[in-house]
Amino acid sequence: MKLKTLSLILLSALFIISCGGDKKDKTPVSKTEVKVETPSDPMQDKGIGPVKSITLGDLDQALADQGKEIFTLKCSACHKISKRVVGPALKGVTTRRSPEWIMNMILNPEGMVAENPIAKKLLAEYLAPMANQNLTHDEARAILEYFRTKE
Numbered sequence: 426m427k428l429k430t431l432s433l434i435l436l437s438a439l440f441i442i443s444c445g446g447d448k449k450d451k452t453p454v455s456k457t458e459v460k461v462e463t464p465s466d467p468m469q470d471k472g473i474g475p476v477k478s479i480t481l482g483d484l485d486q487a488l489a490d491q492g493k494e495i496f497t498l499k500c501s502a503c504h505k506i507s508k509r510v511v512g513p514a515l516k517g518v519t520t521r522r523s524p525e526w527i528m529n530m531i532l533n534p535e536g537m538v539a540e541n542p543i544a545k546k547l548l549a550e551y552l553a554p555m556a557n558q559n560l561t562h563d564e565a566r567a568i569l570e571y572f573r574t575k576e
């Protein structure tokens with residue numbers, strides 16, 4: 426009987442020690458800030474899609490002429506150079522968007538309006554999704570050259 430009482434006391438003592446111990450050793454978890462990468466300069470935004478890096482040389486007028494033809498065929502239903510229609514006016518687009526962004530918008534409009542902050546904003550403003558015209562990389566590059574003549 427005595428032993429039982431003793432062990433009961435011991436058990437309670439243990440219980441109190443384990444629960445009542447001070448919590449000094451529990452240092453608070455420091456909160457590290459997670460920064461979301463949204464470049465404030467739109468010219469640094471390359472967009473999302475197959476085009477990772479483009480280096481522009483001197484204007485290639487023959488390529489620009491090719492681009493104009495493709496633009497007239499595939500884009501002019503929704504875009505004019507100097508006037509907003511279904512989509513934005515494209516005059517000066519090469520001065521407000523990076524070459525990679527422009528080509529990714531042409532080659533991957535669905536991905537762009539879903540994930541790229543600038544394209545998302547445009548969709549919210551224009552309310553019509555830009556259509557994927559299934560162009561090749563070279564066709565998109567030619568249109569980019571044409572846009573360079575419309576700065």
Ligand code: HEC
Pocket residue numbers: 496499500501502503504511512513514515518522527530531538544547548549551552553554555556558560568
């Ligand atoms: C069905 C209509 C439609 C067609 C066809 C279309 N676009 Fe667009 N485009 C849009 C709309 C609308 C936007 C604005 C973003 C959005 O709402 O998805 C846009 C946005 C753009 C932008 C971004 C403009 C800016 O101010 O940043 C570029 C560049 C562009 N289009 C180029 C083209 C090219 C090049 C073609 C042809 C290959 C083309 N688009 C075909 C409707 C169209």
